[in-house]
Amino acid sequence: MGWGDLGAFGEPSKETPNLDQMASEGMLLLDFYTANPLCSPSRAALLTGRLPVRNGFYTTNAHARNAYTPQDIVGGIPDSELLLPELLKKAGYINKIIGKWHLGHRPQFHPLKHGFDEWFGSPNCHFGPFDNRAFPNIPVYRDWEMIGRYYEDFKIDRKTGEANLTQIYLQEALDFISKQQASQQPFFLYWAIDATHAPVYASKQFLGTSQRGLYGDAVREIDDSIGKILKHLQKLGISENTFVFFTSDNGAALISAPKQGGSNGPFLCGKQTTFEGGMREPAIAWWPGHIPAGGVSHQLGNVMDLFTTSLSLAGLQPPSDRQIDGIDLLPAILQGKLIDRPIFYYRGNEMMAVRVGLYKAHYWTWSNSWEEYSKGIDFCPGQNVSGVTTHTLEEHTTLPLLFHLGMDPGEKYPLSFVSAEYQRAMERISDIVQQHKATMVPGEPQLNVCDKAVMNWSPPGCEKLGKCLKPPKSDPKKCFWPH
């Protein structure tokens, strides 16, 4: 989902009344980012409070490449990483993940081995060739065992786009909340649904209800679900004791537009890129009685902050034995303070850009290769900023491209290198980047090796269901990451 997909963020059809109301009762964060323009690394960052280049969710197979956790990925979240639910446990929290895990699907990476007490959802994304031959269909787990597979037991009609998965995930969330409220135990619910990822789907009751086509139907279903979750918290009388945060793991994918692609509002490009459209996210914080209603914050935020902020809410300290990139946003959210901090935009193993205040400096620019682009793969459809949305990986490290995101949120007008403004801004930014690089200790890259043998052929529980498939012989290879 993209920054521009919500009515409160200016989507012209304004079809998200529940999220808009959530914003009017809570706080809109307009300058909130993901840690990576792609799903898995972004989620790894959220749960560890650390940049993907630290927690291992990146590749060194090639320079500045986006990588994630497809079915044949060998790596996953290292045991050495401390995940938010592991830490929350110490404060008595019961932790549940509903939806897409995406931090590795081999046994050692199972969410219940990394702090979660319950899981209902899938280890990988719901796309695939869906034939159970070359690739197995993705399993859906309840806790330790699979209970079926997408497209087989959990239907997704690729022709009509009908699937009731969001409803299933919603019910699972409502039930978990009720159970926790009844047992008076504090809880962390990570509601990480698949929608609106392509192939886009929505339940029957939402199909055809949006001006925006199937993608809009999916957004409406999410909006409706969030509304039901918030109302459920209110009905149970625990809304003033529950912090809720809504955001997305990367900018809207524009390659699947217009029928399955979302909106990044006025920003440049989309998912896969380190332009604003790829990494600036819709974000709403909600906590009635604590967060002043109708608030707006320009605090530079990041999904990694949800790690630190959640710990703070639970009265816990972040780990002191490692670099944590997330900050505690509570002073910004509760007291309207502005904390000075940079935002780093990574693509794989490369820091492509950095934002400090209203300035964003691009040290490298790339959309995708000419080769891909010539095949119709376009991360910036209809947009072309000369020297910025480049189709070769361009280095600007000696003279970064600098943008003023206040005057130029669309990154169209690089500041003149000889201007005093450029000199002044870059002086500060250079110091920050230098320090960042000097102290950077990259983690072991987890997204380098692929092997078809590790795919979801025979997940635990497959025997009971008669759904075990025979894996091919192990043949580990360097994963190929084209962009």
Add this chain to the structure above:
Amino acid sequence: MGWGDLGAFGEPSKETPNLDQMASEGMLLLDFYTANPLCSPSRAALLTGRLPVRNGFYTTNAHARNAYTPQDIVGGIPDSELLLPELLKKAGYINKIIGKWHLGHRPQFHPLKHGFDEWFGSPNCHFGPFDNRAFPNIPVYRDWEMIGRYYEDFKIDRKTGEANLTQIYLQEALDFISKQQASQQPFFLYWAIDATHAPVYASKQFLGTSQRGLYGDAVREIDDSIGKILKHLQKLGISENTFVFFTSDNGAALISAPKQGGSNGPFLCGKQTTFEGGMREPAIAWWPGHIPAGGVSHQLGNVMDLFTTSLSLAGLQPPSDRQIDGIDLLPAILQGKLIDRPIFYYRGNEMMAVRVGLYKAHYWTWSNSWEEYSKGIDFCPGQNVSGVTTHTLEEHTTLPLLFHLGMDPGEKYPLSFVSAEYQRAMERISDIVQQHKATMVPGEPQLNVCDKAVMNWSPPGCEKLGKCLKPPKSDPKKCFWPH
């Protein structure tokens, strides 16, 4: 000002708390248009309820050219046109225009000859070469006579961007409202301020207060002023008896970006074009106690509707002796009804595009000429949709380019000509266009002839001020309209 310039419409710095509050107390109209992507024709349409091609605010000097009323324009609003204030007079309204008139500056076009009772403002825009030699500085009128000139008596500091004009216009509005309330006479106030037109200015107290630079400062000052006007109505106890509508006369000008250019949100291109960015406008209706608070409407609206809607509010009928393009929006605004009507996008004498429902068909496409473009004049900076943002005036009348604005608000993905959806939509659109063209009676074009002798050399009242300038000899010529 553009669709994307307000917080409520998704501007990322969200610096318009008063307009956003106006929206939350009233109704946001998300599909509201101007009648032309340029100032004068748009304003002529607003005040006559008729398309510029009918009321004469267009040119036939060349095909599909934008034209307006610069200082050397000979034409202006014809006496045969019935303006909103002329009609409101019949219902006892006192009518005032504050700000830019722009419907011709020669004596016969004076606003007080066309229904207004009072005027404080200028006949033309505040730009110029500002030297009082080749071009006189634009006069500022109080009613029948000029009381000074821009840059001389009404300062605009082009270096700092400081000018207190919006404050002067605000005070004038507050005074007029107070006077009318005291005299218990109904009033029509047309608050048509110059800001945010380039060269952009703001008062000292707003300079440097925006994340968006000088343009943002100007937007903030407008926002603040609207807030004060609405509060004034409330303080006087007449808010429930006063209908207020906020909109703009064309999309944000992108040629003056980033320092002086606004935002058209997710839409394509800007001012001067018939893409959504050129003609879709921010629009808010406010009438406490009548318009349900927090409403959102997808009614296709147009500035021309303000003519018909205002007459309706005053209990008057629109003239029946001529074609009126505006419709009465009250059923949409007060009762949430959706009235089926097309939106026509004209550039000069050519219908470039038409919107019917969510479909928009382009019969002609043009941004500007290669010649202009090569000089750096760009109405679509950073945007390039192949075959759509064309630099030659392209005809598509036999096979219009069709977009679904719900799925594709940015006009990036033309529908396939051979699709059933295309056939179905175009069938309906073709009928509407055919009828529109068959019954079209163009007015006498007013924007064809220019003559330096008619400029604001010696406006009435100049003698008293010693500010009369000697006009050159009359030398009427065809005006040159480059795009």
